[in-house]
Amino acid sequence: IETTFAEVFEATRGHFEDMVQVLFPGGKGVLRLVEPDPDEAGVASEADDEEPSDEEPRGPGSRGGAGIVLEIKPPRKAPRSMSLLSGGEKALAAIAFLFGLFLARPCPFYVLDEVEAALDDLNLGRFLSLVRRYQDRTQFIVITHQRRTMEIADRLYGVAMDADGTSRVLSRRLTSLQEAE
Amino acid sequence: IETTFAEVFEATRGHFEDMVQVLFPGGKGVLRLVEPDPDEAGVASEADDEEPSDEEPRGPGSRGGAGIVLEIKPPRKAPRSMSLLSGGEKALAAIAFLFGLFLARPCPFYVLDEVEAALDDLNLGRFLSLVRRYQDRTQFIVITHQRRTMEIADRLYGVAMDADGTSRVLSRRLTSLQEAE
Amino acid sequence: AFLSAIRMKGFKTFARSTELLFERGVSVIIGPNGSGKSNISDAVLWALGEQSPTSIRGRTMQDVIFSGSDGQRSAAVAEVTLLFDNSSGVFPMEYGEIEITRRVARDGASEYRINGAASRLLDVQDLAAAVGLGREMHSVISQGKVDELVNSTPATRRALVEDAA
Amino acid sequence: AFLSAIRMKGFKTFARSTELLFERGVSVIIGPNGSGKSNISDAVLWALGEQSPTSIRGRTMQDVIFSGSDGQRSAAVAEVTLLFDNSSGVFPMEYGEIEITRRVARDGASEYRINGAASRLLDVQDLAAAVGLGREMHSVISQGKVDELVNSTPATRRALVEDAA
Ligand SMILES: Nc1ncnc2c1ncn2[C@@H]1O[C@H](COP(=O)(O)OP(=O)(O)OP(=O)(O)O)[C@@H](O)[C@H]1O
Numbered sequence: 219i220e221t222t223f224a225e226v227f228e229a230t231r232g233h234f235e236d237m238v239q240v241l242f243p244g245g246k247g248v249l250r251l252v253e254p255d256p257d258e259a260g261v262a263s264e265a266d267d268e269e270p271s272d273e274e275p276r277g278p279g280s281r282g283g284a285g286i287v288l289e290i291k292p293p294r295k296a297p298r299s300m301s302l303l304s305g306g307e308k309a310l311a312a313i314a315f316l317f318g319l320f321l322a323r324p325c326p327f328y329v330l331d332e333v334e335a336a337l338d339d340l341n342l343g344r345f346l347s348l349v350r351r352y353q354d355r356t357q358f359i360v361i362t363h364q365r366r367t368m369e370i371a372d373r374l375y376g377v378a379m380d381a382d383g384t385s386r387v388l389s390r391r392l393t394s395l396q397e398a399e
Numbered sequence: 400i401e402t403t404f405a406e407v408f409e410a411t412r413g414h415f416e417d418m419v420q421v422l423f424p425g426g427k428g429v430l431r432l433v434e435p436d437p438d439e440a441g442v443a444s445e446a447d448d449e450e451p452s453d454e455e456p457r458g459p460g461s462r463g464g465a466g467i468v469l470e471i472k473p474p475r476k477a478p479r480s481m482s483l484l485s486g487g488e489k490a491l492a493a494i495a496f497l498f499g500l501f502l503a504r505p506c507p508f509y510v511l512d513e514v515e516a517a518l519d520d521l522n523l524g525r526f527l528s529l530v531r532r533y534q535d536r537t538q539f540i541v542i543t544h545q546r547r548t549m550e551i552a553d554r555l556y557g558v559a560m561d562a563d564g565t566s567r568v569l570s571r572r573l574t575s576l577q578e579a580e
Numbered sequence: 581a582f583l584s585a586i587r588m589k590g591f592k593t594f595a596r597s598t599e600l601l602f603e604r605g606v607s608v609i610i611g612p613n614g615s616g617k618s619n620i621s622d623a624v625l626w627a628l629g630e631q632s633p634t635s636i637r638g639r640t641m642q643d644v645i646f647s648g649s650d651g652q653r654s655a656a657v658a659e660v661t662l663l664f665d666n667s668s669g670v671f672p673m674e675y676g677e678i679e680i681t682r683r684v685a686r687d688g689a690s691e692y693r694i695n696g697a698a699s700r701l702l703d704v705q706d707l708a709a710a711v712g713l714g715r716e717m718h719s720v721i722s723q724g725k726v727d728e729l730v731n732s733t734p735a736t737r738r739a740l741v742e743d744a745a
Numbered sequence: 746a747f748l749s750a751i752r753m754k755g756f757k758t759f760a761r762s763t764e765l766l767f768e769r770g771v772s773v774i775i776g777p778n779g780s781g782k783s784n785i786s787d788a789v790l791w792a793l794g795e796q797s798p799t800s801i802r803g804r805t806m807q808d809v810i811f812s813g814s815d816g817q818r819s820a821a822v823a824e825v826t827l828l829f830d831n832s833s834g835v836f837p838m839e840y841g842e843i844e845i846t847r848r849v850a851r852d853g854a855s856e857y858r859i860n861g862a863a864s865r866l867l868d869v870q871d872l873a874a875a876v877g878l879g880r881e882m883h884s885v886i887s888q889g890k891v892d893e894l895v896n897s898t899p900a901t902r903r904a905l906v907e908d909a910a
Pocket residue numbers: 377473476479483484485486487488517591592593611612613614615616617618619620643644645646647648723
């Protein structure tokens with residue numbers, strides 16, 4: 219039953235690379251382990267690896283252990299610092315990592331609050347195709363303002379602020395999508 | 400030519416309160432000056448005023464001077480900590496403050512990068528009405544994914560990633576909105 | 581396993597007793613700005629033992645208690661119950677249904693119950709950890725926070741994978 | 746006064762010489778994720794003297810230099826020119842047009858020109874300050890940063906009003 223970090227990491231890595239193929243067709247994704255660096259600001263780049271710190275014991279066996287670095291090369295572009303990615307590219311990369319983790323070790327449910335807000339039409343379609351692909355394997359609870367996201371719902375919930383300043387919920391099946399608006 | 404902080408603050412305050420009437424109809428907005436508190440995390444609330452710090456000289460004449468606190472009471476709700484506001488409410492409050500500053504002291508241009516992403520249909524309409532109302536008094540350069548925002552453009556610019564991985568710009572007047580998509 | 585119901589009372593804008601029933605598959609929550617959608621997501625995090633008020637946009641833990649509106653007096657207590665279907669036995673308990681309840685009063689004391697029995701925060705956290713929801717609770721992505729997976733440190737990302745292991 | 750043109754070469758994804766011509770009123774920039782829209786906004790901030798690489802999503806100042814793609818070699822230099830119409834005399838200079846240029850090479854040295862004349866960063870910042878664009882540059886709101894006005898400290902908000910004064 220107990221799985222090691224190495225096993226889960228390997229599974230996550232493989233699935234993450236597959237997810238990048240879906241979300242960044244023609245692009246490339248990499249997950250790497252790196253020695254812990256207390257100064258690392260969290261942005262993946264080659265420069266970080268050249269500045270190992272002596273303040274913390276290193277190696278996967280040490281407390282904290284090796285950190286996980288994410289790298290994305292969008293199609294046609296050269297790989298570079300993750301901080302320079304666009305709003306939509308960052309959201310997509312995060313979604314790829316989340317689904318990578320999911321495929322390695324599914325959680326029973328996911329609550330996604332407007333995670334697709336920065337995505338353009340094409341990328342929104344790719345994200346929605348992932349949710350539809352895996353909707354039989356886990357439960358997705360998605361909060362959104364996007365019409366196309368509403369369209370993939372099995373069940374729709376409308377939340378409203380009542381006249382007395384408190385929240386009220388109406389729950390409908392998708393057939394009443396028209397009424398819900 | 401030189402105006403004092405007090406004059407600009409007063410003008411901003413008055414305009415901010417008006418903007419809140421437009422963006423939160425039935426709600427209320429307040430801008431207040433408070434003594435500088437080095438521990439203040441930046442979230443407006445009554446509690447902060449009860450914990451003045453002795454570490455920094457006080458009063459509007461001191462270095463740094465009194466800070467500006469923002470408070471919003473959305474319609475039907477009781478006023479409370481700004482941190483608890485929703486994504487859309489925070490964006491609206493920020494837009495109200497920006498336009499308050501604009502009406503007090505206009506800048507020659509504003510670049511707004513997806514500032515309306517969190518707004519629902521009704522609030523998006525209120526934001527767009529402000530941009531239209533003041534478009535003769537300043538220049539707005541708006542980056543967006545929203546169709547309704549495109550519709551208020553005098554001039555539309557399409558940016559695309561070329562096959563060689565570099566950006567390319569096409570500029571069209573609004574009459575060619577259809578071609579731009 | 582899946583989340584079959586969320587019940588809230590006195591929690592943020594859900595002053596009155598509210599019940600959301602879910603099924604497997606895709607549930608989509610919509611509504612105007614400020615209506616309470618993200619408050620539902622906060623309720624899930626909170627009931628699973630979230631200890632940092634800022635993670636649910638508050639400054640103190642009591643910020644989750646409905647503090648009144650133009651039309652309603654403030655509440656004395658906030659309570660959230662999560663009901664999980666456990667027919668697949670994913671949760672390490674004998675029950676077919678797992679009910680987790682968290683409650684806080686104005687004086688700040690939090691109470692937890694699992695299937696009606698008074699429990700400690702640690703028991704709730706252990707239960708969540710058993711289904712891969714560790715302390716990072718990565719399966720709940722809050723509004724504006726999707727970038728975190730990309731912006732966070734390598735150590736944080738490691739913690740997510742460790743939770744899953 | 747208004748921004749009548751932005752010219753970029755070697756700046757982020759704008760490897761090739763690019764010119765955007767603007768007029769008064771509302772200009773709207775659209776395009777797919779990652780196409781370069783926010784890079785245009787970064788170019789405006791940068792040309793006005795932005796000193797913090799993180800404010801334009803970089804880690805060093807040279808991060809703005811086009812660093813190559815599948816189809817193009819990297820650039821040695823990044824240059825941005827902003828052209829302002831000054832017929833209303835808002836800018837404190839005698840010219841009807843104000844041209845501000847910033848340039849950086851791989852070794853990191855930034856050069857500034859105002860109407861063709863070599864200038865210092867301070868001169869560019871003074872010019873920007875004269876039209877209310879102080880160090881906070883509040884009139885340029887970057888992606889994901891609109892909340893800052895609400896989340897920032899009272900001192901930051903004061904600085905915005907001081908800039909305007
Ligand atoms: N303890 C509380 N008592 C009363 N109201 C509260 C409390 N905590 C938060 N609120 C209110 O809840 C509202 C925010 O709700 P929420 O974040 O769920 O909105 P939302 O539906 O997600 O909106 P958006 O679409 O803008 O994200 C705010 O108006 C806030 O003041």
